[in-house]
Amino acid sequence: MAQQKKMVEEITPMEEDFARWYTDVVKKAELMDYSSIKGCMIFEPYGYAIWENMQAILDKRFKELGHQNVYMPLLIPESLLEKEKEHVAGFAPEVAWVTQGGNDKLEERLCIRPTSETLFCEHYKKVIHSWRDLPKLYNQWCSVVRWEKTTRPFLRTSEFLWQEGHTMHATAEEAKAETRQMLQVYADFYRDVLAIPPVIGQKTESEKFAGAEETYTIEAMMHNGVALQGGTSHYFGDGFAKSFDITFTDKNNQLQHPFQTSWGVSTRMIGGIIMTHGDNSGLALPPAIAPIQVVIVPVAQHKPGVLEKANELFEQLKAAGLRVKVDDSEQSPGWKFAQYEMQGVPLRLEIGPKDIEKNQCVLVRRPDRNKAFTPLDNLVDSVKAELQMVHDILYNNAKDNLESKIYAAHNHAEFLDIAQNKPGFIKAMWCGDPACEEQLKNETGGVKSRCIPFEEEHLSDTCVCCGKPAKHMLYWGRQY
Amino acid sequence: MAQQKKMVEEITPMEEDFARWYTDVVKKAELMDYSSIKGCMIFEPYGYAIWENMQAILDKRFKELGHQNVYMPLLIPESLLEKEKEHVAGFAPEVAWVTQGGNDKLEERLCIRPTSETLFCEHYKKVIHSWRDLPKLYNQWCSVVRWEKTTRPFLRTSEFLWQEGHTMHATAEEAKAETRQMLQVYADFYRDVLAIPPVIGQKTESEKFAGAEETYTIEAMMHNGVALQGGTSHYFGDGFAKSFDITFTDKNNQLQHPFQTSWGVSTRMIGGIIMTHGDNSGLALPPAIAPIQVVIVPVAQHKPGVLEKANELFEQLKAAGLRVKVDDSEQSPGWKFAQYEMQGVPLRLEIGPKDIEKNQCVLVRRPDRNKAFTPLDNLVDSVKAELQMVHDILYNNAKDNLESKIYAAHNHAEFLDIAQNKPGFIKAMWCGDPACEEQLKNETGGVKSRCIPFEEEHLSDTCVCCGKPAKHMLYWGRQY
Incomplete structure (x- = not known):
């Protein structure tokens, strides 16, 4: 119990210092570590697994809507970045420049992509010729670099992971519909997966993306009353297409410029989850993206039959497609309770000799610590229902917080x-x-x-x- | 038929010019496009989908063996790269250097990672303290940059995609076992997934990785008698651990250096597939990683019931977990036959009015063009058997080629x-x-x-x- 106390006390209460609470949580929950380059962070296994779960769900959805993944180069020649005037003005001040390759000074500076519109346009110019080539619905998962002066883990880092969709369409209407559709995909993802109620709408002229005609945004409200821009979807009209001289022959045999969109979400969503669902005990994760959805903690695990039963339940839940872990380490149950609460595991399953006698276990939900003695018959259904409940509680709390602010x-x-x-x-x-x-x-x-x-x-x-x-x-x- | 002929003729026969045959295939099959930066390529959807399929299979296997994914920064400070002398000597001549961030000249040059041993070591130093922290079994999927003078799509590019596993162990024996185990994972992957028979063994002192004590390798034999190093696994001893001052307290309370491995495979495997299985009609893909495993080509598709049947079979095969496509475009069946042969689709399913009458279809295997009239009852089983046959044919042909060379x-x-x-x-x-x-x-x-x-x-x-x-x-x- 000494260890349990120590661990919980190590997180600064958010009322005392919200920024310290945040960095305590990201560090203690083992989501990330600082690297030796200011503003570049290391995604530790637990943090990266959250991102992988987000990726899997979004990637499936993108593909269902007809998008295809590609990979464009990491580097952009300065002359290419400069082709669209508003775009370069927005990004040039914050890019990292490669000036030397091996022992040779480069003839032209190359920047590490801060975003890839220019690369996609250069490629689209080569592969789009006819209306039959449209729409092009491409996406890529990658890291981008923006040389930030003030950084904060997940929320603003010099390098971050994201996906960037880039599409080309025969008409403005189609491109606008795509822009709105992808915003809606993000809004659904925030609500149904991250349990975060989003405010969605359009950015004003002064706040829109460099080079876009229209920018749409997902805005989320954090515990401390600060907003987080959680995803954006842009309509470019044919502005880039004109700058890059991208044309196609339409059905009437007329040469036209195609209409373009781009849209992206990034690892800052992890920061959004922390500051929406976390509390003074640490992280609280929505079940859909939690690396561990259920942790099984054996009680009096040295007694005969306890570990066997714990492992049996593990196999049962795993076979049902749940992400589950048994912690049979020598730490005390109390330490384990605090540890997995701190790491935000949505559901804890306690099983001890008395439970086994009664053919039951205890399910404890992370957000409200509700304890339910649960029959082992139909355990999978009970666990799934509790996980849905965890999602709903997180969502409703977040909605209350949003509305109250x-x-x-x-x-x-x-x-x-x-x-x-x-x-x-x-x-x-x-x-x-x-x-x-x-x-x-x-x-x-x-x-x-x-x-x-x-x-x-x-x-x-x-x-x-x-x-x-x-x-x-x-x-x-x-x-x- | 004119189009069909044209398309096949566009690929230079490999006997005439192997290098041109290769670049014809990668371009015509729409695997990649050149970017404006020499040596950096664009992965088009069809090429990237092959990589995604490879990733999914390897990632699952790595995780089954206890590995966890992480993400380390893209950039390495020069002083960090220099910490291990042999390592920096091997890589410094071929890295890209970032010297400017935004408008400011950097105080220290940063290189874009050519490989990430140094970053992992810096992190491991912080998180490894006791024998309880070992082993650390980390992997990352990312792109790396090596400033190559002579490049070739997939085989040698200035930027490429790969995975790099980096592990730390309490004893040399454990680390050596890991090194061998991961080589075996690669060997199995080459044989069972890529249908390529590997030659496996140990590199000599002069050919091993910069900083490694032992390097193991997968070597594959291409059509033209040139070898391809297809994956490597390295044992580092405690050399890096000493350079980076990584220590842990062992079970006897003694301070020790841990023992290290790294291992990686990259997108050059796509080049290996092309040059192992391809022929003068184009690409031939092993079913396990083919983006389209079965293409359904309706014959006389304007006749009543043909498209309906084609779509019905599509749904049936898709429901069985197969990657399948119906091409109901206005191109002629002949054009489609040539197109999907060229793109290496393992199996073609032809269905026309006469087939429907007889409750059958025609299955044509890509490698040997074997045509089999196949009852529509138990179609899923028949298709799976034919796909297995495609794998076996590709493997056996590759084995014959290897042995004859x-x-x-x-x-x-x-x-x-x-x-x-x-x-x-x-x-x-x-x-x-x-x-x-x-x-x-x-x-x-x-x-x-x-x-x-x-x-x-x-x-x-x-x-x-x-x-x-x-x-x-x-x-x-x-x-x-």
Whole structure:
């Protein structure tokens, strides 16, 4: 029990210091380690397994929708990055440059991809000729590098892992539909897999992706009232296609430029899970992506029959496709309880001599610590039901947190007051002028427009900043 | 039919120009495209899908053996790369250097990982303290960069995709057993999945990996008599552990250095498949890694019931877990036959009105073009049997090719004669002196020692080069 206490105490309470709570959790739960390069992190097995589970679910969904995986080079020549003017302006200040190969100085600098639109466009120019070649629905899983000054594990790192979808379509309508479809795939994934209720909508002109005509976004609300941009989907029109001279012959034998999208989510989703579901005991993982969904802890494991029974239940649950682990190490049950709570394992199964006598076990849910004596008959069904319950509890808690942190501001003074005193999203009307976004950001020390939600409300007739007629309702907030 | 002919004619016959045959196949089968950076290639969907299938099978096997996936940074500080002297000497001449991040010149150069021993060691130093922390069995899937002067798609590229396993053990025996075990995993994979018979053995001192004590290798024999090093497994002893000051407390409370291995296979296996199984009609893929295992070609598809039947069979085969495609495009059946032969699809299923009447279809195997009228009852079993047959045919052909290209040399003159006139492996005795390897390589313009096979034969008593007493039988050959 000494060890148990020690372990739990090592996590700084989030009310005391949220940033330290976060880094305590990522380190103690063995999700990551720091590398010797500032801002580049090491994904340890437990953290990487979460990413693998996310990948598997998303990859399947992408493929069901007709997307194909490819792999483009890691490096982009400077002249290629420069082909689309807005794009290069957005990324050039934050890329890593390769200037030497072996012993030779390179004739042209190469940057490590910060994103791969330019590489995809160069390839698409070669392989798209006719309407028969469209749509092209490509995706790649890779790492990208953006030379960040301030970094935080998972949330903002100089190198991160992601997927980037890049598609080309014969018409603007098709490309717009793809942009919206992939945003919806992400929204479903957040809700059904990560148990995070997303706010979805469109970015304003000043917040959209470098080179995009329209950017759509998933915004999630963290425990501390700070928003996390959790995924984006971009519509490019034919802007890149024109810059890269990509053309195809349409059904009427006319030469046209195709219309383009890109969309991505990254390992920052792991940070989102931690700050949405975690608590002062550590991590809490949604069952769909938990590396261990059920941990079996034998009680009085030296007694005859206990380990045998634990292993029998392990085989039963494993055969049902569940990710399960027996911990039969010499640590005390109390230590194990704390350890797997800290690592966010959704469900604990305790089994001891008395349980075996009664043909039952104890199932303990991570989020609410609910203990249920459960018959061993139909165990698989019971476990699956409890896992679904864990998901629902996590989702509902997150939804309550989100809803409790949305504040409507009806005028300038109210906006500033909320920004100052109530961490969370601010709903407020806006005239459409980027100058008002800039002013509010400066006045509040960093509250920025998050998105124009798909379902806008009418809060008042005028912009909360300048008082001119309002065009949209925006969500605002501080961001990671 | 005009299109069919055109397509087949576009592949240069391998007897005419093997290198052009190879690049024709990789391009026409849509496996890859060239990027604008010399030596960096684009994996197109069909080529990448082969890699994904390889990954899935290997990853499952690694995990069954207790390995865990991690992800280490892409970049290595120069000072870290330099910690192990032999290692840096081997790799420094061929790495890409990042010297600038954003607008700032970096204080220390960072290289893009050519391999990640140094990164793993730096992490292991932090997480290994006690014998309880051992073994560490880590693997990562990633891309690496080696600045190659001469490149060839899949076989030698400046960036390539691979997996690199890095393990740490309490004893030398355990680490040696791991090194051998992973070589055996690769050998099984070559034989059972890629249908390639491997020659396995140990590299000589001059051919082993930079920093390793022992290197084991998979060597495969290509159509043209050139060898391909298809995978390696290294035993490092405690050399890196000492350089990186990695220690643990053993069961007797003594401070020890752990013992290390690494092992990897890469996308060059795709090149190996092409040059082992391909022919003048194009690619031939082993069923286990083929993106499409069965292509269904409807004949007279405009006739009533044909497409319906084709789609019904598609659903039936798909439900059985097979990777199957119906091509109901407007191209002629003849064009489709040639197209999927060229893309190496293992099995073609033809179905037309007459077949439907007779409740049968035609199954055509890619390697030998064997046509079998097959009842539609028990179709899944029949298809699986034919796919197994395709694997066996590919394997046996490859085995025949390998065996027909192994030549025994009993003396110096014979060695030089074979090296000059008979492309393939040369078996010959060797005294153990690197000087003899060097001499034979120079005399033959590039025939190098491939490995000391696990099962050596006694061909003569003396070294084929210097005439001194022989220590080993070696395989020799030209290499990709």
